[in-house]
Amino acid sequence: MYLNKSLKSFNSFGVESSAAKYVRIENIEQLKKILNNNKKVKKIVLGGGSNILFTKKFNGLCIHMQNKGIEIKSETENYVVVEINSGENWHNFVMWCVKKDFGGVENLVLIPGCVGAAPIQNIGAYGVELKDVFESCKTINLETLKTEKYKIEDCKFGYRDSIFKGMLKNKVVITSIQLKLSKVNHKFNLSYKSLNKLNGLKKLSIKKIAQTIIKIRNSKLPDPKKIGNAGSFFKNPIIDKTLFDKLHKNYKSIPFVKLTNVKFKISAAWLIENTLKKNYKKGDVGIYKNQPLVIVNYGDAGGKEIMNFAKDIQKKVKKKFEIKLINEVVIH
Numbered sequence: 566m567y568l569n570k571s572l573k574s575f576n577s578f579g580v581e582s583s584a585a586k587y588v589r590i591e592n593i594e595q596l597k598k599i600l601n602n603n604k605k606v607k608k609i610v611l612g613g614g615s616n617i618l619f620t621k622k623f624n625g626l627c628i629h630m631q632n633k634g635i636e637i638k639s640e641t642e643n644y645v646v647v648e649i650n651s652g653e654n655w656h657n658f659v660m661w662c663v664k665k666d667f668g669g670v671e672n673l674v675l676i677p678g679c680v681g682a683a684p685i686q687n688i689g690a691y692g693v694e695l696k697d698v699f700e701s702c703k704t705i706n707l708e709t710l711k712t713e714k715y716k717i718e719d720c721k722f723g724y725r726d727s728i729f730k731g732m733l734k735n736k737v738v739i740t741s742i743q744l745k746l747s748k749v750n751h752k753f754n755l756s757y758k759s760l761n762k763l764n765g766l767k768k769l770s771i772k773k774i775a776q777t778i779i780k781i782r783n784s785k786l787p788d789p790k791k792i793g794n795a796g797s798f799f800k801n802p803i804i805d806k807t808l809f810d811k812l813h814k815n816y817k818s819i820p821f822v823k824l825t826n827v828k829f830k831i832s833a834a835w836l837i838e839n840t841l842k843k844n845y846k847k848g849d850v851g852i853y854k855n856q857p858l859v860i861v862n863y864g865d866a867g868g869k870e871i872m873n874f875a876k877d878i879q880k881k882v883k884k885k886f887e888i889k890l891i892n893e894v895v896i897h
């Protein structure tokens with residue numbers, strides 16, 4: 566246990582913050598003991614810090630999940646169920662699957678962060694979401710210390726959303742997850758435009774898809790080790806038909822997905838691109854040149870500065886398009 570621990574190296578924006586108490590969790594027994602000894606203390610659970618923006622000091626206990634371990638729980642001819650502990654690095658786990666030729670998570674390669682955070686916002690990329698392979702997760706309730714299991718149907722997964730962002734927000738710590746992956750006859754998902762070129766390839770493999778996505782992501786997204794960021798700052802807005810029709814009439818080029826007859830998901834990147842100048846910047850904070858959805862810390866910006874920059878974007882987009890951008894990044 567550390568006191569007044571700096572969290573600067575534990576968040577991908579690289580902003581300064583600190584926790585009054587900090588503990589690195591390596592196993593469940595240790596976690597239970599810590600929770601038992603800190604019943605009345607406010608808590609925050611941290612993984613890789615790649616989807617979080619600290620705007621102030623945290624006057625409580627920061628539980629940094631670093632419990633490792635990957636285990637095959639069951640297996641048939643076609644499928645394998647794998648349990649992964651929360652502190653495993655998500656990308657390393659995906660590469661483990663690629664090596665074993667287990668299918669289902671290859672499109673989610675190179676997403677930063679830890680396994681335990683993956684269900685929180687139902688991570689997604691290139692047409693695939695965690696929910697597509699998710700079986701269940703184990704949790705410990707931060708107040709009652711009870712161990713619980715949440716099956717897929719309990720998790721209320723949605724677009725960058727789950728019960729862990731809603732009813733169970735800051736109430737439980739996810740200690741492990743179980744995923745069901747294919748061993749043979751993999752169902753490749755090439756629905757995403759930039760993967761279309763792989764269609765019809767004779768020797769298509771999990772490895773080939775992962776390699777292709779790694780290449781695309783490296784060319785589009787800033788590496789948090791070099792330039793502070795938390796990936797997409799905002800979610801793509803889901804709007805109703807009346808507003809969509811009005812927008813589409815005026816802006817024919819707006820990228821959208823029709824979700825139902827009355828719901829449309831539109832591109833937040835497009836909204837920002839069509840509101841602000843390319844490379845819009847204020848002090849040390851700006852939008853990334855190759856992807857306007859990503860807010861970057863060019864130097865020593867603080868959390869509040871980044872939050873105000875995001876609010877400024879929200880205000881400008883709202884004024885121009887009557888649409889409120891919702892944060893994907895968790896603000897603390």
Ligand SMILES: Cc1cc2nc3c(=O)[nH]c(=O)nc-3n(C[C@H](O)[C@H](O)[C@H](O)COP(=O)(O)OP(=O)(O)OC[C@H]3O[C@@H](n4cnc5c(N)ncnc54)[C@H](O)[C@@H]3O)c2cc1C
Pocket residue numbers: 577609610611612613614615616617630651676677678679680681682683685686687688689690737738739740786787788789794795796797895
């Ligand atoms: C360059 C870049 C690209 C990205 N691309 C994508 C992408 O393509 N798709 C996508 O979905 N996301 C993307 N992200 C966002 C981010 O990587 C994911 O949301 C990731 O799952 C966050 O993991 P983390 O361990 O860093 O979570 P953290 O930032 O540590 O935590 C995020 C939230 O989850 C909670 N939390 C973390 N671990 C636990 C746990 N074990 N139990 C309970 N609560 C917990 C935290 O309290 C916090 O509220 C990207 C981020 C970056 C920097």
